[in-house]
Amino acid sequence: MKNYFLSIFSTQDLHSKVSEIKHKWEKFVTNPSNYTNLQTVVRRQILDSWSRCQSMGINPEQKQARTALTSFELEKLLSKSDLYLAAKPIIDHIYDTLIGTGYLITLNDESGKMIYLKGEPDIMRKMEKMNFSPGMDWSEGAAGTNAIGTSIVSKKPIQVFSAEHFCEGFHPMTCSSSPIFHPYTKNVIGAIDFTGLWPSTQPHTLGLAVSLAQMIEQQLLTVYRTKYRQLEEYYHQCTLKWRDHSVLVFSNESVLVDGDPTLLNALNLKKELTFDNHLKIKELLQNPSSFMNKAEEFQFSYLNPIMINKEEMGYIAIFKNKSSTSSSMLTHSKEHHLIGESAEIKNILHKCQQIASINTPILLTGETGTGKELIARYIHEVSSKSDKPFITINCGAIQKELIGSELFGYESGTFTGGKKEGKKGKFEEANGGIIFLDEIGEMPIDLQVHLLRVLQEKEFTRLGSSKTIKIDVKVIAATNRNLEAMIEEGLFRKDLFFRLNVISFTVPSLWERKEDIIPISDYYLALFAKKYNKPLPFHLEEKTKNFFLSYKWPGNIRELRNALEHAVIFSSSAEIEKSHLPDYLASFQTQQSLSEVEHSSFSITEKAEMELIKKLLIQSGWNISAVSKELKIARSTLYRKLIKYNLKEPRSVKVQ
Known part of the structure; x- marks a missing residue:
């Protein structure tokens, strides 16, 4: 069966093949009406591409590719490109096997711009006269028929040999390119290409391009799985924080990661990894106001970027149910889930009860995932403010420019695009109750002075206003960072630290309260059995119990929770075995x-x-x-x- 993606099946008599293709090219460019006569002698993919180039008015005498990116723009693009970060190590690794073959390897983005080039210097110099270099536009609309641009348009791998290139300046070249597909949306996100001068033509380069594209896709799949797990966790945290709101979480590739089912139905969105769904989400993210038109029973509040480890990973869209009679208070039921019989957890609960009625700031420290927010909610529940608001804000998840307006609000006309009536800040919303400032160590130092004033004077002013607002708010702050070390580095104010540190205690890691591991596990097994409609009364197999008690749990309760959810999903029996856990735990050797x-x-x-x-x-x-x-x-x-x-x-x- 003939492979229509290939131009050359044998390297014998290449000169006559070049002459033959050149003659067909001349027949087309001098008279495009020869399309029908050429159908039997020119590959369909090439002929269709020539026809597209002719209709776009591309000059067949063009000698060079055009510049698409300046060096600064290219550098900025590469710093944010998941494709580049995934592909570069793979390209660099395979490059050694190409030395002496006369080929260059290129990586190109979804629009055909070359973003990375690897090859021997003498071959690069020969290609310079055609502008075959990073930052150049090799899309079909800019450079005519060529393997990079044509593979992106056709979404199929292709080899383009000599005069099969629509532009005469590229006739000395032979190219083999394969599109790279996003592992979730399945849309083309780039192309991998092998290019040389036509005397170096080899049929196998197309297969190599396809293999390399698949390797890059596999690497991207690994990257995105990790990323989407983090976004899933972010979504679940948000559903706890915004209990009277509906939340959608998207990746920055416009993939819906998770969302409230009722809201998804109202927006006519599905949790499906399809290209059509991807396009719908992309349209909504490009025009957030369209959210309001598509879900009448919900009130669209805002769309914010999601920052995880100081990297923008996606977006969160917050909606309020118009029919909801609840206030904007983010209150919590008596389900604080501070489970355990250890002396450490009992001591914490006793301290919480002692300080619950005191209006002094509290500082909670401890590793990520230990349950600092649950402790803050417990303090709220056992305090005299339990019927008042509990407002939480993650200082590390909001852009620096927005923290001031989020905390203190703003007056009408303060911001272009802001609400006409202005907006209350979190302190104003929390008046009479408790505000929980999570990741306080991430708060920019220039905003810390404003927080200090609130703590000292019990008052603040909205942005854009001169009016002072008096408040009665109990502040609980939390961090996993060493604030004293940050003070030494000039990253945290000493006076703010002492104001927050009046009452403080460290939440122990899960490893420090080992006797609570099994009770917590039993709680989550029951919770996830209900969530996934599994009637089995799950319990840990004895070997799994022993493993849980010997493993260090660096991610603390959050890691344990995720592991148990994974186990419930994949277990078909009542006993949770080690093999049901995520791969990294299932293969973990405790004896090491x-x-x-x-x-x-x-x-x-x-x-x-x-x-x-x-x-x-x-x-x-x-x-x-x-x-x-x-x-x-x-x-x-x-x-x-x-x-x-x-x-x-x-x-x-x-x-x-």
């Missing part, structure tokens, strides 16, 4: 002494890095090269980190 070193001197960031390295080492069988590539660091840097964290290879595993 990777955590024997004392870690108390490490910062939270260092601990997180150490745990990530440990996980990757175990998953890869201590393949140092693989782990360094995954972390995008040099092997020498990784070795230094192994020494720093005292991570030693088990004798049964060989370091590569």
Whole structure:
């Protein structure tokens, strides 16, 4: 069966093939009405592309590609490109096998702009006269028929040889390109291309391009799975914070990650990873006001970027149900879920009861995922303010420019595009109740002085106003960062720290309250059995219990919760076995002494890095090269980190 994606099946007698194709090209460009006569002698994909180029008015005598990006624009694009970050290590790795073949490898974005080029300098110099370099536009609409642009338009791999290029200036070239598809939306996000001068033509380069594109897609799938899991967790956190609101969470590729089912139905959206659904979401995100027109029973509040680890990962859309009779207070029922019988948790609950009636600021510290917000909600529930608002704001999830307006509100006319009537801030909404300032360490230092004034004077002014507003609000702040170290670095105000630190206590990690691991597990097993309509009374197998008690749980309760949800979904029996857990836990070897070193001197960031390295080492069988590539660091840097964290290879595993 003939492969219509290929132009050349044999490298014999290439000169006569070049002459033959040149003659057909001349017949078309001198008289496009020859289209019908050429159908039997020119590949359909090439002939259709020539026809598109002719209808777009592309000059067949064009000699060079056009500039699409300045070096600054290219650098900015690459810094945010998931495609580039996923593809570059793969391209660099395969490049060594191409030395001496006369081929260059290029990576191109969805519009045909070349964003990365790898090849031997002498071949690059030969291609310079055609502007075959990063930042150039190789779309079909700018450079005529060429493998990059034509594969993107057709969404199929293609080889373009010599005069099959519509523009005469590119006739010396031979190119093989395959489109790269987004693993979730399935739309074309770029193309991988092999290009050389036509005497270097090889039929196998097209297959190589297809294989490389698939490798890049697989790498992107891994990246996006991790990203979407983080966004899923963000969504679940938001549903707890905005209990009288409906929430939608999207990735920054316009993929719906999760959302309130009733709201999705009102917006005619589905949780489906289809191209049509992707286009609908993209349209809504480009024009947020259209949300209001499509869901009449909901009031669209705002669309905000989602920042995770200081990286923009997506968007959250907040809606209020117009028929809801509840106020905007983000109150919580008596389901604080502070489960456990350990001395540590009992001590915390006792402290919470002692300080509940005191209007002094409280500072909660501890690792991520330990349940600091649950403790803040418990303080609210046992206090005299339990019937008053409990307002929460994540200082690390809001853009610096928006924190002031979120905390203190603004008057009419303060912002272009702001509400005509102005807007209450979180402190005003929390009046009489409690405000929970999560990730207080992420608050910009220039805004900290305003918070200090609220704590000292019990008053504030809205942005754009001179009117002072008196308030009665209990402030609970939380952080996983070392604020005292931040003070030394000039990142946190000392006077604010002392104002917040009147009453403080550290929430212990899950590992420090091991006797609570099984009771917490039993609670979540029952919760997820109900959520996924599974009638089984789930329980942990004995081996799983032993593993849970020996594992360090670096992600604390949040990690345990996620692991149990995964297990309930994939278990078909009442017993939760280790194999039902996420892969990284199911394959975790408890006998390996990777955590024997004392870690108390490490910062939270260092601990997180150490745990990530440990996980990757175990998953890869201590393949140092693989782990360094995954972390995008040099092997020498990784070795230094192994020494720093005292991570030693088990004798049964060989370091590569």
